[in-house]
Amino acid sequence: MTQDEDERPTIGRQALGDQKTLLDRLDEITLAPPATRAIEQLRSASDAPAERYCVLDEIGRGGMGEVTRIFDSKIGREIAMKKMLPMDPATESVLRGRFLREARVQALLDHPAIVPVYDIGLAADGLAFFTMKRIRGETFFRILSELGDQRQTTRSHKLGLRRRLVPFVMVCQAVQYAHERGVVHRDLKPENIMMGAHGEVYVLDWGVAKLLTGATEGVAPPFDSEPTRQGEMIGTPGFMPPEQVLGVHAEVDARSDIYALGAILYEIVTLKPLHDAPDVMGTLESTLSPQGPRVSPPPDAPVELVALALRCTRFNKAERPASVAELIEGIERYLDGDRDDQLRTRLADERTMRARADLEQALAGPPAGREAARAAALQEAGRALALHPEHAEAARVVLELISSVPDPPPAEALAEVEVLERQHRRRAMRDNALRLALWGCSVPLVLAMGVRVPALAAAIAVLLAVAIVWGAMLARTDATSAGARLGLYAIAFATIGGLSAVFGPLMLLPGLASMNSIVFGAQSKAKERPLIVLMGILSIAVPLGLELAGVVPPSMVFEGGALVIVPRLTELPRTMTLAVLISWSLFGVLTPTFVVGRMKDALARAERDLVLQKWQLQQLSPRGRSATRR
Numbered sequence: 001m002t003q004d005e006d007e008r009p010t011i012g013r014q015a016l017g018d019q020k021t022l023l024d025r026l027d028e029i030t031l032a033p034p035a036t037r038a039i040e041q042l043r044s045a046s047d048a049p050a051e052r053y054c055v056l057d058e059i060g061r062g063g064m065g066e067v068t069r070i071f072d073s074k075i076g077r078e079i080a081m082k083k084m085l086p087m088d089p090a091t092e093s094v095l096r097g098r099f100l101r102e103a104r105v106q107a108l109l110d111h112p113a114i115v116p117v118y119d120i121g122l123a124a125d126g127l128a129f130f131t132m133k134r135i136r137g138e139t140f141f142r143i144l145s146e147l148g149d150q151r152q153t154t155r156s157h158k159l160g161l162r163r164r165l166v167p168f169v170m171v172c173q174a175v176q177y178a179h180e181r182g183v184v185h186r187d188l189k190p191e192n193i194m195m196g197a198h199g200e201v202y203v204l205d206w207g208v209a210k211l212l213t214g215a216t217e218g219v220a221p222p223f224d225s226e227p228t229r230q231g232e233m234i235g236t237p238g239f240m241p242p243e244q245v246l247g248v249h250a251e252v253d254a255r256s257d258i259y260a261l262g263a264i265l266y267e268i269v270t271l272k273p274l275h276d277a278p279d280v281m282g283t284l285e286s287t288l289s290p291q292g293p294r295v296s297p298p299p300d301a302p303v304e305l306v307a308l309a310l311r312c313t314r315f316n317k318a319e320r321p322a323s324v325a326e327l328i329e330g331i332e333r334y335l336d337g338d339r340d341d342q343l344r345t346r347l348a349d350e351r352t353m354r355a356r357a358d359l360e361q362a363l364a365g366p367p368a369g370r371e372a373a374r375a376a377a378l379q380e381a382g383r384a385l386a387l388h389p390e391h392a393e394a395a396r397v398v399l400e401l402i403s404s405v406p407d408p409p410p411a412e413a414l415a416e417v418e419v420l421e422r423q424h425r426r427r428a429m430r431d432n433a434l435r436l437a438l439w440g441c442s443v444p445l446v447l448a449m450g451v452r453v454p455a456l457a458a459a460i461a462v463l464l465a466v467a468i469v470w471g472a473m474l475a476r477t478d479a480t481s482a483g484a485r486l487g488l489y490a491i492a493f494a495t496i497g498g499l500s501a502v503f504g505p506l507m508l509l510p511g512l513a514s515m516n517s518i519v520f521g522a523q524s525k526a527k528e529r530p531l532i533v534l535m536g537i538l539s540i541a542v543p544l545g546l547e548l549a550g551v552v553p554p555s556m557v558f559e560g561g562a563l564v565i566v567p568r569l570t571e572l573p574r575t576m577t578l579a580v581l582i583s584w585s586l587f588g589v590l591t592p593t594f595v596v597g598r599m600k601d602a603l604a605r606a607e608r609d610l611v612l613q614k615w616q617l618q619q620l621s622p623r624g625r626s627a628t629r630r
Helices: 003-017 023-028 033-044 089-108 140-148 161-180 254-270 280-287 303-312 324-335 341-364 367-387 392-403 411-440 443-448 454-475 482-503 509-523 526-548 574-618 622-629
Strands: 053-061 065-072 077-084 117-122 128-132 193-195 201-203 556-559 562-565
Touching: 053 077, 077 089, 089 117, 089 128, 140 193, 140 254, 161 193, 161 201, 161 254, 161 324, 254 303, 254 324, 303 324, 303 341, 341 367, 341 392, 367 392, 411 454, 411 482, 411 509, 411 574, 443 454, 443 574, 454 482, 482 509, 482 526, 509 526, 509 574
Parallel strands: none
Antiparallel strands: 053 065, 065 077, 077 128, 117 128, 193 201, 556 562
């Protein structure tokens, strides 16, 4: 150890003993050149605000003061300065007292979440100022507004509920610290809470803080200012409690800040204001309502936190938590995963009772209100089950709702059903086009039999071609027009009637007409089916009637106890005639089997899905789950 090192502690003790400042004894200490330059700069630095503080730019401006970014030449860093604005001389002294009072109150609160004050004084123009730490970040108001508006900014989209609650707990701790020193903020709101980029949190604007009797022992009191007049409203509507709205300042204490913290907590949890009124008067009326604000929190909002926020914002301050520590404890219990089972059961019971009342309205009430009542019953019962998954009565309400058909049917459901029906009709038209195309495959066989009446054969071929094209066109659209579908059915039946000229109206064609009636009827609405049946009957009756009336030559004669088919449209050579008869017979057997079979499969799948859905719904009930396990 060198001599200089041995002497420095002695010099330091001597300096303290003589009660001299370090600057007074600098000449007695041997310093390295860099340190010497620093001391010279410190000696030359002035304490005069105009020389010490260099204004860089303005950060913000309020009704009474402006905040600027400055450089403190004595300390050598950027800080913030809040300076009064020029005022009316008649009120300047009072406002100056309030301004300096804010600075002293903020200065005596030494907490990480409260911006530290460095200096207080008067500028050359006589206006009061104080300097403080410069902070950067975003206010809770901006963050909650962006989340509420679903504007996913780089910062706000990361702030889930837990990440909003943790900094709020830090705010509560700062307020609890202030209360322990007898300071009530009186203007807590999201605008006065700032979050920094690195997780730091600050409670701002202590300008209207109230000092309780016996506060801040051992600390110099703030500058005196004119006391708040009785009846004067201090605070921000929506966050100040009833006693502040009414101006009863003698009643303002720590529980007044707890009211504001509860309003902030409600907005943090729900992203909606506690007093959701369209104007200031509505907000004040909601605040002064002894029943409290009318709230409708989102279904996914944690009930423990909503209940805690509503407890903090009771009209009667005696019903609020006694201290901010209780509020902090409730939030931390939630963050630790604790759930209030009794509260959840009670809320589930209340929602189930409302769901049961809505269910009765949905089943037996006036038709005009049944749809809304059913929706409300489902929502209430669903929220009850979200609160208490084992709630048997809520599960029964859901099962009763699902198992009963809405009467009248909801318009939204009918619209969805119509979409499904259009899809079914498109598939049906596609099937019809395929069936008619398969039927057209027999045309070459018929022509190979030898055509006797070319004009009639050409007409039948044209009808069949038109039916195939028409069906294909309808398959590419929604096929919503009943006229277009019935037109296709009419052409198909007319083709059957024309083919009666081959073997007569009573040979094979009744089976084909019956097959078409079954298929077309299954594809159509109930009111269209009588017309389809009539078309099927006429496709056989008209050709038969024309023969019996002698309008056209007969297609069959009875000779010697035998039925003889008389050729009309074509010849009846043995081989080709058998080929046509076999192809039409196979067509009559296979087509309805596949078409009707596919319809039956679709119905079976729908019934199976309904049974499975019913089973899943039954699992809502504890009894249903126990039966499944057995």
